[in-house]
Amino acid sequence: MMIDASARTDGTRRAEGTTRTPANIADLVGDAESFLAEVWGNRTATFTCEPARGLLSMDGVWRELDCGSLVAPYFGILRQDATPTVSGVCETRIVQTKPRPGYAKPAAVRELVASGRVFLLRQLEDWNAGLGTLVDALRGECRAEVGADAYLCAAGSAGVPAHVDGAHALVVQLDGRARWVVGEGEGAFETVLEAGGVLYVPAGRVRQVAPDGTDTLHLVISVQQPTVRDLAELALAQFLKGSAAAQIAGRHHFGSPAEKVAWLRTELRAHLAGHDRGALAEQAVRLRQHEGRA
Known part of the structure; x- marks a missing residue:
């Protein structure tokens, strides 16, 4: 897939009665001023943003896979350590008489997801119109590098294992339900996100997620501020x-x-x-x- 920010596709899905998909931090969390002053960097918190479901759907993910244009590094399967790989799920195709490696193999991806692995769509801001708008706004509001990845897990899978990084995370539940655990030990924060739910995780916090009885699709917007x-x-x-x-x-x-x-x-x-x-x-x-x- 040739990535061109000026040619982002419109990946939105508008449910009846919803407004536009979120275009800034206030759309996701409500009062942006109090969020940035009281929550940001201090504690895990949950919010509701029903229109955020329109950013991407599970059907939309499978359409992107089946259309045949997904190419590495814009997709992957998670390893046990939560890092992505395309081993076993990509192939070389002949494009304009030349061999082009790294194209996704839909059947192989579907088989691995059915067996409990996690399918990842990466750098969605480059090719999804709604997410491109949101990411651009967050970059300015937070003075940070921002990116968006989506994770699809089948019901019964182990989900995304515990991991930690240096970025703040705004998680949007797009489809299904997911059980999140943030932190470790007695002070861990646990919650189940329904579609339309938003979870904020401060930088440096251990987090893990697994489906809660359904296939699940969630978005992670990573906000990496300068150290x-x-x-x-x-x-x-x-x-x-x-x-x-x-x-x-x-x-x-x-x-x-x-x-x-x-x-x-x-x-x-x-x-x-x-x-x-x-x-x-x-x-x-x-x-x-x-x-x-x-």
Whole structure:
């Protein structure tokens, strides 16, 4: 499948009586200001967004598979460690007289899903119109790199095993029911999400999910904000390219170590004081996006 953001397909499904599919964080969680101030990064929480079901359906996932255009890395089967693989579920096809590897084999995918494996659609924001709009909005609202993946599990399967990553997660239950466990031990948060339910999981929390008696399809919107180290490295790199560093480069050897430390403390403080915090975060996000595509 050739990915072109300008040619996103309309993957929405509108149920009778629903409004438009969600297009920003407020559509998903209600009061965005209180969510970001009180919930974000602090605790797991659930919300309801019935129109979110229109972003993608289980039938829509099977249509994408059967239409024959899915190509790696935009799909996968989860391993036991929750990482994706296309081993055994892809093939090479002749396209315009040339062999093109990585196309999904629908029969092989269906067989593995029926046996309890999890089917994954990746980077949906690149080719689903509704999710592209939502992801674009979240990138601006959260000053973060954002991506969207969908997971399809058959009833009775073990689901997605416990795992953890450095991104915040907004989970949308699209079809069926799923039982979520966030955290470990006595303090673990457990809930069953029905279709239209939204679950927020802070970054760094262990999470796992399994079907609750039905086939299930859920969406995970990953929000990766710049870390303190990302911001520090970017600010320092900009400082070293600036005029103050250039001016001292030819005369630093005349100063004592104590004088150099004093100079660095003064000039670096002035450099950081002149930064717009939002702009620095946006630059860090753009740098992360560029590195991810390199």
